[in-house]
Amino acid sequence: MRPLLHVDDLKVSFPTRSGLVEAVRGVSFTLGRERLGIVGESGSGKSQTGRAIMGLTPPQARISAARLEFDGIDLLSAPPKLRRSLRGGRIAMVLQDPKYSLNPVMSIGRQIVETLRTHENVSRKVARERALDMLAAVQIRDPARVFDLYPHEVSGGMGQRAMIAMMLVAGPELLIADEPTSALDVTVQLEVLSILDRLVADRGMGLVFVSHDLRLVSSFCDRVLVMYAGKVVEEIAASELGNARHPYTRGLLNCMPTLGTNRHPLPVLDRQPEWRL
Amino acid sequence: MSSTTMSESVRAGRPFHVRAWPVAIGVLRFAGVVITTFLGLLAVTFFIGRVIPVDPVLAVLGDRAPASAIERTREAMGLNLPIYQQFFIYVRQALAGDFGTSVLTTHPVMSDIARVFPATIELATLGTLIGTSLGIPLGVLAAVKRGTLLDQLVRIIGLIGYSVPIFWLGLLALLVFYAKLGWVAYPGRIGIAFEYSFTPITGLYLIDALWQGEWEVAVDVFRHIILPAALLGYFSMAYISRMTRSFMLNELGQEYIVAARAKGLSEARIIWFHALRNAAVPLVTVIALSYATLLEGSVLTETVFSWPGLGLYITNSLQNADMNAVLGGTIIIGSTFIGINLLSDLLYRTLDPRTRA
Numbered sequence: 001m002r003p004l005l006h007v008d009d010l011k012v013s014f015p016t017r018s019g020l021v022e023a024v025r026g027v028s029f030t031l032g033r034e035r036l037g038i039v040g041e042s043g044s045g046k047s048q049t050g051r052a053i054m055g056l057t058p059p060q061a062r063i064s065a066a067r068l069e070f071d072g073i074d075l076l077s078a079p080p081k082l083r084r085s086l087r088g089g090r091i092a093m094v095l096q097d098p099k100y101s102l103n104p105v106m107s108i109g110r111q112i113v114e115t116l117r118t119h120e121n122v123s124r125k126v127a128r129e130r131a132l133d134m135l136a137a138v139q140i141r142d143p144a145r146v147f148d149l150y151p152h153e154v155s156g157g158m159g160q161r162a163m164i165a166m167m168l169v170a171g172p173e174l175l176i177a178d179e180p181t182s183a184l185d186v187t188v189q190l191e192v193l194s195i196l197d198r199l200v201a202d203r204g205m206g207l208v209f210v211s212h213d214l215r216l217v218s219s220f221c222d223r224v225l226v227m228y229a230g231k232v233v234e235e236i237a238a239s240e241l242g243n244a245r246h247p248y249t250r251g252l253l254n255c256m257p258t259l260g261t262n263r264h265p266l267p268v269l270d271r272q273p274e275w276r277l
Numbered sequence: 278m279s280s281t282t283m284s285e286s287v288r289a290g291r292p293f294h295v296r297a298w299p300v301a302i303g304v305l306r307f308a309g310v311v312i313t314t315f316l317g318l319l320a321v322t323f324f325i326g327r328v329i330p331v332d333p334v335l336a337v338l339g340d341r342a343p344a345s346a347i348e349r350t351r352e353a354m355g356l357n358l359p360i361y362q363q364f365f366i367y368v369r370q371a372l373a374g375d376f377g378t379s380v381l382t383t384h385p386v387m388s389d390i391a392r393v394f395p396a397t398i399e400l401a402t403l404g405t406l407i408g409t410s411l412g413i414p415l416g417v418l419a420a421v422k423r424g425t426l427l428d429q430l431v432r433i434i435g436l437i438g439y440s441v442p443i444f445w446l447g448l449l450a451l452l453v454f455y456a457k458l459g460w461v462a463y464p465g466r467i468g469i470a471f472e473y474s475f476t477p478i479t480g481l482y483l484i485d486a487l488w489q490g491e492w493e494v495a496v497d498v499f500r501h502i503i504l505p506a507a508l509l510g511y512f513s514m515a516y517i518s519r520m521t522r523s524f525m526l527n528e529l530g531q532e533y534i535v536a537a538r539a540k541g542l543s544e545a546r547i548i549w550f551h552a553l554r555n556a557a558v559p560l561v562t563v564i565a566l567s568y569a570t571l572l573e574g575s576v577l578t579e580t581v582f583s584w585p586g587l588g589l590y591i592t593n594s595l596q597n598a599d600m601n602a603v604l605g606g607t608i609i610i611g612s613t614f615i616g617i618n619l620l621s622d623l624l625y626r627t628l629d630p631r632t633r634a
Contacts, residue, residue, distance in 0.1 A: 056538055088541030095539070100532035103551055105558070105630060115540045150630040166540065 004174055004206040005031040005053065008067035012048045012057060023048040023061075025230035031174070035200060035207040037217030037238065039252070040227035041269075046210045049227070050176040053208070054093050055083045070174065089119040092172035094196075097183035098159030102151035108162045109135075109147030112169050119170040134165040138195050157188035161195060168199060174206045182211070193220060214241070214252050226252070229276045248275055307622075311615060316368070318611040322604045323367050327360075331598045336380055376605030381597050386605035389590065394609060395480025396466055397579070397586030401571035403483075403506035408513025409564055413553075415514070416521025420529060421548055431518055438515020447508055447581035454504055462500035464583040471497055505582040509575060513567045520563045524556035531555075558629045565621035572617075573610040 012024040024045040029036065038046045048057070055075065057063050068075045070091060075083065087093075095101035103111060112131040116122060122130070128147075135143035138161040151159055160180065167175070177196065181189040197220065200207045211217050217224055218241045226234040226249045234246040244250055251270045326333075334350050335342075342350075351357055355366055370376070376386035419431035454460045462468060467475065467482060471494050477485045483502065486495035528534070529552050537547045576588035583589070587606055594602035626632050 054539060056535060084541050084543065086541070087539055093536075093539040095532060095536055097532065101536040103533045103537070103555070105554055105628070106551075107630075114542070118541050152631045163536070166536075170541075 003030040003032045004071055005208075006067050006069040007031075007049075007053070008065060010049065010052055010065040010068060011063070012045070012052050013062050014058070015060060015062070020062075022230055024052065027225075027227070027230075027232055029225060029232070029235065031206050031208065033173075033204050033206045034223065035209060035221040037209045037211065037221035037224040038227060039211055039214050039217050039224060041212060043229075044227040045230040046212075046227050047178055050093065050178050050208060050210050053174075054087060054091060054176060056087075056093070085119065088115050088167070088172070089170050090172050091174045091176065092167040092170070094160075094163055094167050094175065094177045094180045096179040098151065098156060098163045099183070101163060102159060102166075104151055107148050107150055108154070108166075112147075112162070112166045115166050116169045131165070131169060134169045135162070137168075137199065138162070138165045139191075140165075155188075156184050157192060160184060160188075160192050164192070164196060164199070168203075171203070172205065174208070175200065176208045176210070178210045179212070180209075181216070182213070189216075215256060228271075231276070233275055246275075247272070307619075311619060314615050315612065318608060318615070319368050319371055320364070322607050322611075323364055325607075326600055326604050329600065331600055333600060336598055336600065371608060376608065377601035379594065379599055379602040381594055381599040381602065386602050389602065390587065390605060390609050392480070393585055393590045394587050395477075396482075396584060397572060397575060397588060399481045399483060400502060400506055400509065400578070400584060400586060401568060401575060403502060404509030404571050404575075405513055405564065405568045407507060407510025408517055408567065411510070412514040412517030413521050413560070416518040417525055417548065417553060419518065419522045420525035423526065428522075431522065435515040435519045438512050439519075442577075443508065443512060444577040444581050446511075447505070447578055450504055450508055451581070461504045462497065464501075464581070466498070466501055466585055467494070468497045468501070505575075505578050505584060509571050509578060513571060516567050517560075517563060521556065521560060524559055525552055528552040528555045558625060561621050561624045561628060565617050565624075569614050569617045572613055 008028045010024055010027045013020050013022045027049050040046045051057050052063055109131055113127045116127045116130055132143040135146055140146050140161055181192055209221055218238045221238050224236055224238050225232050228248050234244060234249045236244055254267045255269055334347055338350055355363060374387050379386050379389055382389055415431050419428045422428050455463060475494050479485055482498045486498055537551050576592055579586045579588040591603055591606040
């Protein structure tokens with residue numbers, strides 16, 4: 001099968017007063033209709049990798065790549081109008097915290113309908129039907145009621161499901177989930193993940209799952225990229241994570257305490273300067 | 278997921294049926310605030326009336342009246358009564374719209390105000406319309422084009438509006454647009470040619486003239502009002518554009534804007550629909566405040582442009598120690614302020630779903 005996404009030597013940097021800050025320094029991977037996890041600590045460049053694919057890099061940033069292709073479309077040279085139609089239409093993104101990523105003065109239903117009507121020429125009535133179906137697909141039991149609620153009236157888990165509904169309603173082929181469960185309670189996390197998992201599988205989407213939670217990523221994804229300081233230090237099948245070779249990945253794994261063992265002292269993450277190179 | 282967690286996960290916010298009690302309590306609380314504020318306003322004006330060094334009896338009789346006449350008038354005016362009784366009478370009369378008689382015009386203060394206040398309302402409303410319709414787009418553009426020449430320009434315009442005194446700018450505008458260019462009419466509300474033939478209905482001349490189909494009068498009235506209104510509009514625009522800019526910058530940095538971009542919306546829709554719709558919530562208060570300021574504070578403008586409004590009326594009364602008129606005018610301005618605040622509060626609630634009960 002032809003890969004959906006080609007990323008080759010992606011670089012993103014931000015000019016600041018104290019010089020150029022390189023957030024992403026040469027990331028390469030290809031993605032089919034599979035689930036790829038990107039893990040790393042804060043500032044490792046994982047989110048900026050996702051945003052570069054979306055085309056949501058801030059305007060002052062410099063972005064370059066040997067190849068950045070989605071389904072044969074060269075994203076870096078694509079005209080803004082085409083990129084906009086890709087966003088939400090064929091590539092979608094779920095953000096971290098529904099409390100901030102949903103517009104507070106618009107009802108949930110209207111926000112879902114808005115995505116649909118931006119990408120498809122459908123009547124209001126049809127759009128409403130499809131939005132209700134989508135809310136049902138993210139396992140909201142009473143879609144007609146939730147449709148008219150405002151974001152502040154729903155819980156975090158419900159809000160994140162609404163967010164997923166809003167992003168998937170136009171039927172994208174690739175979903176970038178940027179820490180989609182970090183703002184949620186642990187119990188709700190699993191619910192949201194299983195919904196996301198089913199939708200991705202049912203619709204045959206490609207998924208880039210950005211997270212700092214190694215355990216979550218290894219149980220949820222097929223393949224894992226471990227990023228450190230803007231670079232991929234290790235690429236490994238999720239099932240093989242226990243056999244990871246790179247000392248940074250091993251360090252991350254060792255930081256996770258296990259029940260029944262001596263947890264004192266917890267190991268400190270080792271960060272060798274030579275891994276940056 | 279069990280059904281209990283499901284129903285708990287939707288906060289008990291807006292259920293299907295309207296709950297009557299919270300609404301009633303809200304209305305009562307609202308009314309309570311308004312009544313208390315109004316009584317406070319009356320208390321302050323009453324107090325001012327008692328502490329100023331103008332004897333109301335002498336103001337009526339003149340200072341050569343015999344002592345017996347003074348005593349009689351003092352009793353007739355109720356000034357010999359205990360102070361709480363005087364306040365009670367004052368409140369009762371004020372609530373009935375009776376602010377006494379103006380010494381200067383010899384008319385009841387209320388009928389004077391009914392005559393001059395529409396002039397102020399007309400001027401302030403037009404000024405606010407101009408200020409809002411220019412200030413919001415300018416503020417939005419300045420926020421979107423942050424750091425560019427346009428942004429700097431809007432800031433300079435705003436700075437001038439903040440720092441230049443209005444009477445100076447008014448005189449300058451009169452010199453340029455009336456004296457030199459002759460684009461607008463001379464100070465005053467209406468030309469001498471129409472002053473006695475035109476009979477206003479509402480007192481808002483522009484609307485009255487258009488209503489009666491008096492096109493010539495309408496044009497004349499417009500030529501009179503446009504300069505002071507533009508001036509007030511400029512000051513209002515300076516304030517509104519500045520606030521719009523900062524509200525918009527705040528909204529544009531929010532996560533839901535990133536989400537809107539991720540949905541593939543156009544920049545125009547993101548700016549004018551998503552961000553501005555959110556910025557509109559605090560903007561309502563700003564615009565209401567600016568409108569209230571124009572209503573109460575256009576004294577200088579009315580003086581410069583000989584505008585027969587409330588500001589000019591109060592100034593003239595003050596210079597003639599006509600305290601009934603001054604206090605009556607103050608109460609009207611205060612009440613207007615309360616009313617506008619009330620209105621902006623209600624509008625705030627309709628604009629922001631989070632503030633609805």
